[in-house]
Amino acid sequence: MTSATKRSYLIGVGFLGGLLGGLLGVGGGIVMVPLLVFVAGSSQHEAHATSLAAIIPIAVVGAARFGSAGEIDITAAVVLAVGTLVGAPLGARAMAGMSEGTLKILFGALTVVIGALMLWS
Secondary structure, three states, X not given: OOHHHHHHHHHHHHHHHHHHHHHHOOOHHHHHHHHHHHOOOOOHHHHHHHHHXXXXXXXXXXXXXXXXXXXXXXXXXXXXXXXXHHHHHHHHHHHHOOOHHHXXXXXXXXXXXXXXXXXXX
């Protein structure tokens, strides 16, 4: 894959991640990770790390839009953020020690479980 082709794919992946992030509150993990692996040819580890970095502007833009409409529970957001400051480094450390195959299985299983919960709730 040429550099220009990969860049084009990445723009598309970013567009879908941003669109679905703003629309459904998902984007990084659910959309970008699989597309980075299957479309852009990233390794599973690289896709996870890249998605985490890319989600920052998606979150800022989405939060600004919803915040301006008064739709954010600030207390809940702060409490969630505190939890992520503890959980994210632990998860990143665990991911770094996993094989590519194990990471794909865990990611796929989580996606299936979340999808099932969403359908049956």
